[in-house]
Amino acid sequence: xxxxxxxxxxxxxxxxxxxxxxxxxxxxxxxxxxxxxxxxxxxxxxxxxxxxxxxxxxxxxxxxxxxxxxxxxxxxxxxxxxxxxxxxxxxxxxxxxxxxxxxxxxxxxxxxxxxxxxxxxxxxxxxxxxxxxxxxxxxxxxxxxxxxxxxxxxxxxxxxxxxxxxxxxxxxxxxxxxxxxxxxxxxxxxxxxxxxxxxxxxxxxxxxxxxxxxxxxxxxxxxxxxxxxxxxxxxxxxxxxxxxxxxxxxxxxxxxxxxxxxxxxxxxxxxxxxxxxxxxxxxxxxxxxxxxxxxxxxxxxxxxxxxxxxxxxxxxxxxxxxxxxxxxxxxxxxxxxxxxxxxxxxxxxxxxxxxxxxxxxxxxxxxxxxxxxxxxxxxxxxxxxxxxxxxxxxxxxxxxxxxxxxxxxxxxxxxxxxxxxxxxxxxxxxxxxxxxxxxxxxxxxxxxx
Numbered sequence: 001x002x003x004x005x006x007x008x009x010x011x012x013x014x015x016x017x018x019x020x021x022x023x024x025x026x027x028x029x030x031x032x033x034x035x036x037x038x039x040x041x042x043x044x045x046x047x048x049x050x051x052x053x054x055x056x057x058x059x060x061x062x063x064x065x066x067x068x069x070x071x072x073x074x075x076x077x078x079x080x081x082x083x084x085x086x087x088x089x090x091x092x093x094x095x096x097x098x099x100x101x102x103x104x105x106x107x108x109x110x111x112x113x114x115x116x117x118x119x120x121x122x123x124x125x126x127x128x129x130x131x132x133x134x135x136x137x138x139x140x141x142x143x144x145x146x147x148x149x150x151x152x153x154x155x156x157x158x159x160x161x162x163x164x165x166x167x168x169x170x171x172x173x174x175x176x177x178x179x180x181x182x183x184x185x186x187x188x189x190x191x192x193x194x195x196x197x198x199x200x201x202x203x204x205x206x207x208x209x210x211x212x213x214x215x216x217x218x219x220x221x222x223x224x225x226x227x228x229x230x231x232x233x234x235x236x237x238x239x240x241x242x243x244x245x246x247x248x249x250x251x252x253x254x255x256x257x258x259x260x261x262x263x264x265x266x267x268x269x270x271x272x273x274x275x276x277x278x279x280x281x282x283x284x285x286x287x288x289x290x291x292x293x294x295x296x297x298x299x300x301x302x303x304x305x306x307x308x309x310x311x312x313x314x315x316x317x318x319x320x321x322x323x324x325x326x327x328x329x330x331x332x333x334x335x336x337x338x339x340x341x342x343x344x345x346x347x348x349x350x351x352x353x354x355x356x357x358x359x360x361x362x363x364x365x366x367x368x369x370x371x372x373x374x375x376x377x378x379x380x381x382x383x384x385x386x387x388x389x390x391x392x393x394x395x396x397x398x399x400x401x402x403x404x405x406x407x408x409x410x411x412x413x414x415x416x417x418x419x420x421x422x423x424x425x426x427x428x429x430x431x432x433x434x435x436x437x438x439x440x441x442x443x444x445x446x447x448x449x
Contacts (some may be wrong), residue, residue, distance in 0.1 A: 018132040021124070021200060023063055023246040030066055031121030032206070037070045039108040040118060042079065042097070046105035046332075050083060050096035057091075061117035061203070064091050071095065076297075079104055096407070106164045113277035114211045117203035117249050122331065125205040125214070129334035132290050134169030134201040139191070145411035147190035151183055159186065164361035168303065170316055170339045172356070175365035178345040178408030185294045185340045189257030192338075194294050196255040198223045199290040203249060204279075207331045211279040212271065212323075215251055216287050223252040256283060256291035262411045265294060265302040269311055271323045274306070288337045298343040298350065305350045310337075314359045367406045370397065377412040384420055386430055392437035399438075400445055415440045 024030040027037065044059060045051055053071065055065040075081045079101030083094040097105055139162050148158065163169045165188060173181045173332040201220065204213045232332060260268075264284075272281040286294050299305050315321040322330045341359070344352065356362070368376060374393060381388045396415075401407045416432070418440035423430045 005066075005330055018128070020252075021120075021128065021250045023199040023245045023247045024066060025368070027065075027066055027069070030062065030118070031124060032118060034070055036075065036206075036209075037045055037118070038066065038074055038079075039111070040114075041070060041074065042101060042105035042108050043113070043115050045080065045095060046102065046109060047096050050094055052269045053091045053093050055093060056095065058248075059117075063245070072099070083162060087264060095325065105121075106215055108301050109225075110278075110281050111136045112211060114204070114213075114279040116213075119204040119206040120247075120249050122212075122333075125202055126332075126334055127140055128200060128202075128250075129289055129336050131334040133164075133168060133334075134290060134292075134338045137166060137168065139165045139195075140356070142432055143195045143284050144191055147187045147194065147255070149182075151180060151187060152368075152372055152379065153184075154372070156333045157365075160361070160363060163187075164363070165191065167340065168336070168338055169360035170341070170358070171361045172347065172359045173340060173342045173363045173365065174347050175344065176367060176406060176408070178410035180409050181342045183207050183363050184363070185221065185292075185296070185342050186257075186259070188291045188338070188340065189259070189294065192257055194257040195289070198252050200250040200252055203251065208327075209328060210325055211283055212240070213279065213281050214287065215253075216282075219258055219284075219287055220251075220256055221254045221404065223254055241297065242280040256288050257294070258266070259294045260284060260293070261296040263302065264298045264308070266307060266311060271325065273326050280325075285337070285339075286321070286333065289334055290336060292338045292340060294340045294342065296342050299345040309351060309355045313355060313358060329442065367408050370407075373407050373409070373412070376409050377416075380412045380416050382431065384430065386416060386420065386432050389432045389434065389437070390430055391434035395437055396441065399441065405445065411444075413442055418444055 024302075027034060030037075038130060040060065041056065044056065051059070051178070053064060053067075055068055056071075061066065071090070072082065075082065075095075078098055080095050081098050081101075083096050136371075141159070141162060143159075144165075158394075161184070170209075171188075173185060181195060193218070198202050201214050204211050205217045206212075268284050270283055272279070272283065273279075295308075301308060316339070320332055321335045322332055324330050347349055347362075377393055378388050396407075396411075415437065418428050419432055419436045422439060
């Protein structure tokens with residue numbers, strides 16, 4: 001599984017980020033109980049050693065005023081002690097565990113070993129998901145052309161993509177291999193990354209007392225824009241006073257674009273429970289909320305297409321899913337993502353009418369016509385710094401495409417890269433001739449005749 005990481009470019013989003021979650025003023029607004037927060041503080045000091053109050057609050061991503069009362073309670077209960085500080089006040093105190101606190105922290109760690117930013121309540125996560133749903137995206141032809149500029153598409157096909165993105169519904173892309181299905185799906189993902197605006201995801205949320213981690217740095221691309229209101233000076237003052245600042249338990253990211261292929265199985269769509277640490281990691285498709293989840297090579301997964309489709313029929317229809325905790329209890333979560341199925345297998349052999357009805361957009365990509373093939377071929381030549389030779393294409397059609405082999409868009413890249421390798425091996429300037437194409441085709445195509 002991968003996530004698309006676009007090049008760093010200057011861009012003006014047509015989809016500004018939703019409203020920034022505001023930092024809580026009280027423990028009640030935080031959505032956590034004092035006992036829950038106390039255990040988090042004990043686990044954190046147990047794992048990281050003595051900490052200054054300011055650093056502890058920053059690590060938990062909570063205003064110090066939220067944790068202050070809990071620190072006082074832990075001190076009164078003889079579980080933590082103050083090792084030192086200065087005149088700034090409690091925010092500068094250095095807190096460490098007492099023997100009793102170390103025992104209590106050890107017990108809390110056995111119950112749940114999560115150490116990190118405090119989780120948000122699941123209700124807050126659900127509400128934020130619906131604020132930044134893909135169904136609310138703006139998409140115009142001008143903004144969409146840039147990520148598709150490297151592809152040669154007929155206008156009617158290009159014009160079918162925009163409505164599919166705006167709908168936020170599922171897309172089924174099918175056709176013979178090598179003609180750009182994956183490239184098209186990835187271009188949709190690039191649009192999401194560069195023009196889809198940013199969204200906010202929590203580091204973790206809590207549901208029924210269970211912590212579920214959401215943010216995944218291997219799949220999510222953090223936005224460089226600070227998670228704060230106003231200019232830098234005002235933001236610094238607010239952070240110091242813990243007033244009107246952004247909730248640091250959330251991280252701003254580009255809309256996620258997660259790609260999975262043949263490795264996908266049903267277990268990857270369930271909560272991952274760590275029996276030793278006793279907390280959960282959100283499933284892969286859940287991490288795509290607010291963005292794109294691409295299933296490439298659909299039909300070649302480790303589970304059967306029928307099993308996979310049965311798992312998703314209700315989420316596709318109702319826009320929500322259910323995750324099952326180790327206790328057996330189910331929690332309802334949003335299914336707010338543009339899901340793309342890409343396959344080179346016969347759709348009729350993979351899915352039934354009930355499933356096709358739930359997929360709003362179907363895009364068939366067939367073998368390129370000769371004029372389209374020439375445009376693709378010319379574009380690859382330019383990319384490789386190679387001269388264009390019409391005789392090379394004439395040979396391919398005379399020898400292969402007019403005799404039964406269906407042309408593929410990917411043939412252009414594959415054949416020209418072989419020509420490039422031949423030239424480099426012979427210490428010749430990279431160039432294209434009919435004879436070099438004959439040699440490349442004999443290596444690449446002949447074995448399939």
